[in-house]
Amino acid sequence: xxxFANKSRLVQKLASSRSTTLDRTYIGQRxxxxxFLHTHRxxxxxxxxxxxxxxxxxGLSPEVDNDEIIRGRTTGEIxxxxxxxxxxxxxxxxxxxxxxxxxxxxxxxxxxGPTWNNHGAFVWHVGFNTTGRTGWIIxxxxxxxxxxxxxxxxxASPVTPHFLEAWAVDxxxxxxxxxxxxxxxxxxxxxxxxxxxxxxxLATRAKLYFTKTDPATQGFIKNNPATNAAGLLSSTTxxxxxxxxxxxxYAQSTWDSTGAAPIHFGSAxx
Numbered sequence: 001x002x003x004f005a006n007k008s009r010l011v012q013k014l015a016s017s018r019s020t021t022l023d024r025t026y027i028g029q030r031x032x033x034x035x036f037l038h039t040h041r042x043x044x045x046x047x048x049x050x051x052x053x054x055x056x057x058x059g060l061s062p063e064v065d066n067d068e069i070i071r072g073r074t075t076g077e078i079x080x081x082x083x084x085x086x087x088x089x090x091x092x093x094x095x096x097x098x099x100x101x102x103x104x105x106x107x108x109x110x111x112x113g114p115t116w117n118n119h120g121a122f123v124w125h126v127g128f129n130t131t132g133r134t135g136w137i138i139x140x141x142x143x144x145x146x147x148x149x150x151x152x153x154x155x156a157s158p159v160t161p162h163f164l165e166a167w168a169v170d171x172x173x174x175x176x177x178x179x180x181x182x183x184x185x186x187x188x189x190x191x192x193x194x195x196x197x198x199x200x201x202l203a204t205r206a207k208l209y210f211t212k213t214d215p216a217t218q219g220f221i222k223n224n225p226a227t228n229a230a231g232l233l234s235s236t237t238x239x240x241x242x243x244x245x246x247x248x249x250y251a252q253s254t255w256d257s258t259g260a261a262p263i264h265f266g267s268a269x270x
Contacts, residue, residue: 056172091248106246114268119190120255132210147200163227
């Protein structure tokens with residue numbers, strides 16, 4: 001789930017629907033993929049989950065340390081999928097404390113999804129909200145990917161393992177680029193038809209910061225070929241002095257389209 005989203009689609013929408021707005025609203029990663037995004041859920045809210053045949057025992061063959069496949073995941077992936085929402089919730093406790101002390105917070109509003117469709121397709125559209133003014137929201141994304149094709153060969157990852165992307169915040173708190181109320185799309189296409197990935201596991205973790213420093217002065221560029229951020233300002237190098245994390249987010253999924261009935265299940269939050 002995933003860490004990639006098709007940003008080019010967003011760019012095309014912006015170009016056709018806006019007059020003087022920025023080139024794009026981020027949502028994922030280039031026209032191949034879209035990054036996941038955050039819907040604001042507080043720690044006491046349940047993590048959203050959805051499954052499509054999650055009880056299946058089909059899955060990838062062990063690749064690392066002879067990990068056993070259980071319900072489509074290696075034991076290591078199961079541990080990661082369990083730990084990711086817990087770590088996100090604990091991290092947001094600290095982020096909430098920092099927000100109270102500094103007066104700056106970042107939350108999200110989910111406008112669509114998160115939805116796990118067949119063959120690895122995923123949809124999650126969110127808008128960003130912040131009490132910060134006249135600055136930038138920086139999202140630091142880490143993606144992990146494991147997939148195979150119908151012959152059992154590994155499918156190369158279409159997502160950048162680590163990159164950062166930025167949105168501008170004006171003096172009224174408006175976050176841009178945007179399409180309507182959406183600032184970010186974490187969308188994945190049909191992974192079978194797009195990449196030939198018939199089974200696999202994808203996970204994304206994100207940390208959001210608020211900064212007063214223009215990321216363009218720190219090496220961030222639009223349409224950066226080294227990232228999946230498309231028209232957003234982005235970089236693979238973490239800038240100095242980002243400060244404390246204002247929000248943690250994640251999305252993860254396991255898909256398997258090799259059987260009579262495809263399965264795709266996962267979770268996302270907050």
